[in-house]
Amino acid sequence: MSQTTKSKEYDVCIVGAGIAGILLAWLLGSQNKKVLILEKNAEINMNGADILKPSGIDVLEKYGLFQELLKKDCRVRDKLKVFHNGNHVHQIDYALENERGYFMVCPYHILLETIYDKIQKISTIELRVSQTVSKINETDKGVDVTLNSGEDIFCEVLIGADGIHSIVRNHTDIKAHFTYYDQVMYFKKYPITSSIEEINRLYVDEKGGLAYFYPINKTEARCILGFKKDEGQKLMEGGDLKIVIPRLKQFITESDDILGQIKNLEDFCTFPLCRMHTEQYYKGRILLLGNAAHSIHPITGQGMNLAIEDTGELFIWLSAYFDRTLTLDEAFSGYQEKRFDINHKVIEYGHQLANSFETSDLFINSLNPKVQTSSRKLSVLNNI
Numbered sequence: 326m327s328q329t330t331k332s333k334e335y336d337v338c339i340v341g342a343g344i345a346g347i348l349l350a351w352l353l354g355s356q357n358k359k360v361l362i363l364e365k366n367a368e369i370n371m372n373g374a375d376i377l378k379p380s381g382i383d384v385l386e387k388y389g390l391f392q393e394l395l396k397k398d399c400r401v402r403d404k405l406k407v408f409h410n411g412n413h414v415h416q417i418d419y420a421l422e423n424e425r426g427y428f429m430v431c432p433y434h435i436l437l438e439t440i441y442d443k444i445q446k447i448s449t450i451e452l453r454v455s456q457t458v459s460k461i462n463e464t465d466k467g468v469d470v471t472l473n474s475g476e477d478i479f480c481e482v483l484i485g486a487d488g489i490h491s492i493v494r495n496h497t498d499i500k501a502h503f504t505y506y507d508q509v510m511y512f513k514k515y516p517i518t519s520s521i522e523e524i525n526r527l528y529v530d531e532k533g534g535l536a537y538f539y540p541i542n543k544t545e546a547r548c549i550l551g552f553k554k555d556e557g558q559k560l561m562e563g564g565d566l567k568i569v570i571p572r573l574k575q576f577i578t579e580s581d582d583i584l585g586q587i588k589n590l591e592d593f594c595t596f597p598l599c600r601m602h603t604e605q606y607y608k609g610r611i612l613l614l615g616n617a618a619h620s621i622h623p624i625t626g627q628g629m630n631l632a633i634e635d636t637g638e639l640f641i642w643l644s645a646y647f648d649r650t651l652t653l654d655e656a657f658s659g660y661q662e663k664r665f666d667i668n669h670k671v672i673e674y675g676h677q678l679a680n681s682f683e684t685s686d687l688f689i690n691s692l693n694p695k696v697q698t699s700s701r702k703l704s705v706l707n708n709i
């Protein structure tokens with residue numbers, strides 16, 4: 326296959342319709358670029374992250390999305406109370422740690438739907454669901470892609486925004502280094518309680534226990550529980566509340582109202598936790614974006630934020646390429662230079678924090694309020 330055959334042509338083909346893929350498609354489509362998004366699932370996933378930190382908000386604000394989200398069912402918050410072994414050990418105040426002074430909790434589906442609605446109004450963006458790539462062949466002029474439907478398309482640039490198990494990454498042979506954590510986390514929504522309304526609380530304990538409670542809108546709250554893998558499996562699969570609740574009460578000391586709402590251990594969503602970073606972000610005309618290039622421990626609340634920051638940055642460099650101010654190689658290497666070290670340092674921060682629960686001192690020393698509130702200043706990140 327080559328560009329001269331009758332393949333449909335696009336400026337950019339994006340594999341994966343998560344936050345990174347959808348946001349990039351909208352930004353490029355707003356500049357009249359012809360974009361194809363391929364999503365392997367039959368529908369766009371509307372369940373996921375709900376914390377937007379200042380670094381992610383900055384990007385959304387720059388492109389006018391934040392102002393829109395503020396009018397929707399999202400919450401602005403500014404404090405986090407932190408506990409170790411049940412003792413209150415720190416309080417992070419965004420007003421003191423970050424110029425923006427607050428973060429936002431916004432149900433993932435609201436963020437995605439806000440962008441998705443915009444995409445549907447742009448005629449140069451085509452979204453195909455239940456579709457993925459089966460063959461990728463890079464040439465001098467672009468990338469020939471065979472879809473799993475058998476159709477061939479041609480694009481100038483191919484973006485792998487297909488998450489942690491990226492098949493685009495596998496195709497490029499870009500090496501990714503994975504470290505799986507001996508930890509498991511469980512996520513569920515509950516009706517909001519007064520302790521959650523009052524302040525966000527993060528608890529950890531010396532045995533690897535973790536709990537994080539925060540509102541996601543006016544009526545619902547997120548309950549996140551974490552344990553070392555063996556303990557988590559025993560507790561959650563055993564399903565005995567008479568064992569689980571006393572274990573949680575060993576380190577959760579100010580949230581009895583939310584613990585009182587846990588009536589069973591079913592329907593908690595869970596997934597393996599890992600640190601991952603690729604050795605590079607691009608090869609030729611193919612670039613990896615967001616979780617296709619990295620994964621961070623959720624205790625930082627920054628995975629989606631990094632994906633949003635990556636996307637805002639890539640859009641700047643791709644625009645310069647499409648204006649023909651830069652070659653594609655210059656654009657991709659400029660992007661990588663901007664993002665790689667920041668992502669690396671924030672991922673390392675998450676790794677240190679996730680491995681620091683053993684003693685209160687170690688945990689407090691590892692908790693960096695500036696990085697936790699998503700400072701991207703090199704003077705701050707270089708201390709990690």
Ligand SMILES: Cc1cc2nc3c(=O)[nH]c(=O)nc-3n(C[C@H](O)[C@H](O)[C@H](O)COP(=O)(O)OP(=O)(O)OC[C@H]3O[C@@H](n4cnc5c(N)ncnc54)[C@H](O)[C@@H]3O)c2cc1C
Binds near residue numbers: 365373512
């Ligand atoms: C339950 C949960 C809670 C989280 N909470 C937070 C939080 O509060 N704050 C935060 O910042 N981060 C959080 N994260 C992390 C955050 O959700 C991710 O880092 C972020 O969604 C990454 O976005 P992405 O677009 O790069 O990848 P993804 O969201 O993984 O999207 C990838 C997309 O590609 C699709 N896809 C995969 N393979 C293929 C293929 N072969 N072909 C076509 N499509 C494909 C997938 O179906 C998916 O739609 C959380 C994650 C989870 C799971």
